[in-house]
Amino acid sequence: MRLELLYFFFYSMTVYILETNGWPQQGKHELRWNHSYTGINKPSNPIDKEVLEEFYHSTAGPAWLNNAHWLSGDPCESKWYGVGCNPSGDVVELDLSNNLLAGELPDRLSNMKNLEVLILRHNAISGTISPLLFTMKALRVIDLSYNKLSGSFPPQIELPFLTNLSLSNNQLEGYLPNHWNCLNLEVISISSNMLQGVLPNGLSTLSSLKYFDVSENFFIGPFPKEYSSLTSLETMWLFTNRFNNSIIPESWNKLVKMKNFQADSLAGNLPELIGVNWSDLEVLIVVDGHLTGDIPESFCHLKKLKYLHLFRNSLSGPLPKCFCDLPTSSLVSINLSYNQITGTVPDCFDNFRDLRYFYMENNNLTGTLPRSLSACKHLYTIDVSNNYLVGSIPSLYANLKDTLNWFELDNNRLNEIEDGLEDFIVTLSTKFCSLYGNPWSCPLPNYFSGKEYCTARCSSCNTLEQHSSCEKCLTSTSNCGWCADGRNCLEGYTNGPYYPYHCDQSEWVFGNKTNC
Template identity: 35%
Template sequence: MTIGSVLVCLVAVAAVGNALASKPYYRDYLHKRANDRVERIKNLPATLSKPLHSKLNFELYAEPVNEEVGGVKDVVTDVLTKFFQYTGGDYWYRSDFWTLGDPCTWYGITCNSDKEVIKIDLHSNNLTSMVPSVLTNITTLVHLDLSHNSRIPYDIPTELWEMENLEYLDLSYCALGSELPTKIAASNLHTVILTGNRLTGLLPSWTSCRNLTHLLLDGNAFSGSISFQSYGFSKLETLTLSRNKLSGSFPEPPFGQMFPLQVLWLYENADLVGPIPSSWERFSALKDLEVEHAQGAIPTSVIMKWENISHLSITNGELTGPVPAEIFCNSTLRKLRYISFAVNSLDGALISDSSQSCCGMPEDMDIVDFSSNYLNGILPTCVTTGYVKEVYLHNNYFVGAFPYDADTSRMKNLRVLQVCDNTLSGSIPSYFVSADTTGLRQLGLCYNQFNNIDDQLKDFFTRIKDYATGCLLDHNPFNCPIPDFVPSYCSAACSNCNTGDRSYLCDECVTNSQCGWCGETNNCLEGEYNGPRDEYHCEHSKWVYGNPQQCF
């Protein structure tokens, strides 16, 4: 998955319309989401638990043997030499000592104390041609990693699935094609990573793999439905099936069985839709969930069972109704570090008035993202000025001014505050001056109805010139003149007719040669008969031209 995979968010773009997708701040947001997913996919393998059942476990994860330990059997030397020849060894990035002397000293080869080859790790090494079946003659092999060698675009040899001692297999990003076998003899497999290939067909059941703990199949072209019922994966901790062509409803775990599942990724399967099953409450060990196209209400009772959840993302779907108070007012979710319900149809207040007092964010909360919903009411203090590092509430219907009872000491972690495309009004809050905002990298207030930049904010804007990469104040009816201390890259603009100049002088507004338009928020705008030049996030039908009787 590359940076070009920003296309993964096309579903979100379609949901919110071309107008939003054309705005630079929103394109940047999609780009960041795509990059974040790239990093998560790249870093996941390093976080996976190691095999516990292997008698070779210690040697397998020790540093490669570099000293002379004696020769291995001639047949293994011959196999590795052929492997070198078949995969273009002369063009590998690293081939230290290959074909010279003892194979236990060759780059990427690890031997155990019995001088048997147990590990081959040649990831990102420019291997070419197919994965040779000759490797299956190394019967002691436990760990095989040929990932990130995209010049071996062939099928996975059938013989590879017959290696009974193999526990770890990583062939991700090798452009491999074809389908996976329905049955395999490699019953000791603990980890299978096939991310980012061209594999097709139905998902395998592999009921013989009773030890399988990590199965990463994201970024392929698998089709059909998902069925936990047919799997023999009673030890499964990680299952990534995102970025495929899967369909049907979200899978139900076997009745009465608790799953040790910790990571479940199902996003970017356009035809995988439906409500989150109530049976998912049995995923009591779940730490990382990322799904799309969920329907119905937020499954509060299910989520409250996930005491270990740290990354919760249910986006790009049809979730409806209010945001449950338990999301922000329940000690069960104290391990939560990332929460996103972006691009759904949630409505009502993000946090009700009755829940404001109990609302709280962990001091190391990373991201809160409820963007592109139908949320309304005022901005909740505990979210916008809590301990959160990144807050995304853009493209909703929040109204009014920023909360002024903020505890600015809690803003020390704030890096991103994105509230563009709402109906917020009044002044940019002066408490930004006293807050520790040295970590702030993006302030997004565009496409609202803010009208004032107070002189008290001079020190704030002076500080952010040195470290903020994003300051978005455009499409707000600011009073003229814009203070000199506001950086030009913030794109703040004003009009002679903005709120504060002629907002209550309706006769003058609608008859003035410079202005002429009066809106429901008492703004006066420049424009001609066919419309104001900038409606500041208000509907055209709510603006009146040339008729004082229809104005405030």
């Protein structure tokens, strides 16, 4: 249960970060359609009028948020709200999004032979999605997302003019069709349904596809190698399915226009193609899986990267030597938490002008806190808890007082709070700050006295006189020991210090001055 809560927390934070910095929430591809036919006042096609009247009654028209002019006069002449007509009087657009529609769509909707745009998103339309919908050959846009539609797809879809198919956040079941005669299709958004099975190879014929979101369903792996033919693809969201331990096919190196790739539960090493071939990536989120090995040097080729989220995997080794070559002017968020990354954090953040989120907790990092983080004038979060960092909180972090809202350093080996941080610490204590589980040297600065700011505490072992001296540590009191790995005097017993001061037994000296 705890793992599920942690994943939910990080997933929620990822969504929050993306939403607040200009990227759409998952499954939320919102079409902005420019209505082409305005000012038309020729009488409408009689069949279209009959269908619209039935549509009005079957979707609770009197209770709509806006039903201006409906059932009054002619749909085209009287300009019924949400209805667009062409010069011949055919109804070609029906856009009633966010309008409190309820009930079911009538089957006769398919009799509107010239309908090109059907946008009914964000309503409460229920019932089974009619297979007749997929026989309306003139359709260019179908957006029924955020409703309560059930049912399944027909065995094949032949809509030659269709550019946008958005059915996300419904209750659709079954399998995706393998036959698609939709050469102009640019958007498939079917997230948050109950679809299942493998992703069909037949989708590989959609050479115009740019946006592909199948997240939050029950699809299984492996990923089709044939999708290498989707050379127009820019956005691919695969997360929260059952692609357990799937790997990114090497053939996907042909998807050179990829800008936004999001998946989870992947396995294997991070492929070199991400940096070499997907060099236009702006968002890379591959989380909660079984990725192993180092982060490859090729990642430093991602010169447009804004979001790098690889949390909750098994990545190891140090950060790439070229870490400082990442796109310092565009990078907004780094989340590499819950891995096994080792080594130090490079002190090269001076030019990361837009960095807002820095998550590196629960790794095996050593060394000191990078002082250059103080130059990130928009930084909102620093979380490097549960590592092996040593040294001090730099006084330069006082520069982050007005922007930083989340500061987690707990469970490291930090031992000093530099002068000049009083306002910084006091301000953060009203937001979120956690410093516990570090061997802070006593006495703490006066502004900690009698208060619980940032939950920083020191122990009787960590006085200024004995904190950094093995001999003074071991002769002062019976419950103190010396940890050479981190050079701290710590409370503990013969077998090691109290949790969480990570100190290897071979580095621990207790009650034996001669071992100093």
